Amino acid sequence: MFVLEYKLKGKLIQYQAIDEAIRTVQFVRNKCVRYWMDGKNIGQKDIYRYATILRKEFKFAGKLNSTACQQAVERAWTAIAKFYDNCKKKIKGKKGYPKFSKRTRSVEFKKSGWKLDRDAKRIKFTDKNNIGELKLIGSRDLFYFQEFQIQRVRVVKRADGYYCQFILKLDVRDITPELKPTKKMVGIDVGLKYFYADSNGNTINCPQYYRKAEKRLNRLNRRKSKKFRTGQKQSKNYLKTRRKYSKAHLKVSRQRxxxxxxxxxxLIQSNDLIAYEDLKVKNLVKNKKLSKSINDAAWSQLRKWIEYFGVKYSKLTIAIEPNYTSQDCFNCGKIIKKSLSVRTHICQCGYSEDRDVNAALNILKKGTIGHIGTWSEDLNAWGENVSIIVGSNTCNSKQSQ
Ligand SMILES: [Zn+2]
Structure with missing residues (x-):
């Protein structure tokens, strides 16, 4: 777990709403502890059930976001469970009988109750306490993290103001603040069979969920067309299906x-240079047979993000002319004509390789040739030559300012 913290900036009335939410968390937590104390054999499930009753009984408790309320119950249960645990272990002396909290300072949301506006660096709380939208003050850019990595959002009250913590689930590579040179480079071929193949021989498959979503999209689209009335005012049913369709569409495009x-x-984290083909998406999508895979692979997005992260982390990204990359033999340079269905590149020189991997190798070669003399001898022996590449190639390279 990794915590990103920002200071929150809002209006007095918003701070008061946060206070109210925190007070409610404490209320729910303490009520649950009291319920456990007064009852007999009260278990975790009973406490959760009790919290639901609380939300109905007390109007202000009902206003708290449901995940925040859940979390308050969790706090109560943690205290109780700790006590049980100590008893079981037969710890001598005090067993830590649950106490009532008097100075709760935070409210914690899970996956709901908040919404990020990353561009403006703002967070909006959508519960009924009317906390509203606050500005996030901090240097680290949340933009690098994906929504699904945010496990929880915690608002903490401190002496000097209010803070927002994002609890992220990451692996170590994600939190490296500056990327050290890897002295590695890679060419990638955005293929038809794979999402992409790289010059190291790795292939990344297309995400499965898209195929599934595609079926659903088609179904919704058909339903929508059936309800369409030419030359008339559209029915409520049509509008409803249309809304459903666009919602599903939005979901898929976000996933992609x-x-x-x-x-x-x-790719950016593990390489200093990434070369890829400068493909014109529009031209390719016109070819119907290819279009599905191409849309599917979503590689225009891939390219966009490679270039984005490339600039951000000062890595070199090169788009090369997409000529013959899949036909040329990487080993001897001879053109080996093959149709799309031929998956393996086999050359008379004795070289054989997966079609897309051969292409990825050619892409890397094109991206670096003329810039690095020793390229063919040792893929990794270029380390210090980076500055030569920067600004010197005529291709579409991007570099940090
Ligand atoms: Zn060859």
Missing amino acids: EEFAKQKALR
Whole structure:
């Protein structure tokens, strides 16, 4: 777990609403502890059930976001469970019988009750306490993290103001503040069979969920068309299906975006140079047979994110002319014509490789040739030559200012 903290900036009335939410958390927690004390054999489930009753009984408790309320119950249960645990272990002396909290200072939300506006660095709390939208003050950019990585959002009251903590689930690579040179480079070929293949021989498959979502989208689209009335005012049913369709569509495109972003970040993290083809998406999508895979692979998004992270982390990204990358033999340079269905590149020179991997190798070669003399001898022996590449290639390279 990793915590990102920002100071919150809002109006007095918003701070008061936060206070109210925190007070409610304490109220719910203490009520639950009291319920356990007064009852017999009260278990975790009973306490959760009790909290539901509380929310109905006390209007202000009902206003608290449901995940925040859940978390308050969890706090109560943690105290009780700790006591049980101590008893079981037969610890001598005090067993830590649950006490009532008097100075609760935070309210914690899970996956709901808040919404991020990353561009403006704002967070909006959507519970009924009317906390509203507050500005996030801090240097670390939340933009690098994906929504699903945010496990919890905690608002903490401190002496000098209010803070917002994002509790993230990450692996170590994600939190490296500055990326050290890896002295590695990679060419990627955005293929038809794979999401992409790289010059190290790795292939990344297309995400499965898109295929599933696609079926659903088609179904919704058909339903929508059936309800369409030409030349008339559209029915409520039509509008409803249309809304459903666009919602589903939005969901898929977000999923794709997240996937592309994740992969792009990985590529940037593990390489100093990334070369790829400068493909014109529009031209390719016109070809119907290819279009599905291409949309599917969402590689225009991949490219966008590679370039975005490339600038951000001062890594070099090069778009090369997409000529013959899959036909050329990486080993001897001979053109080996093959149709789309031929998956393996086999050359008379004795070289054989997965079609897309061969292409990825060619892409890397094109991206670096003329810039690094020793390229073919040792893929990794270029370390210090970075400055030569920066600004010197005519391709579409991006560099940090
Ligand atoms: Zn060859």
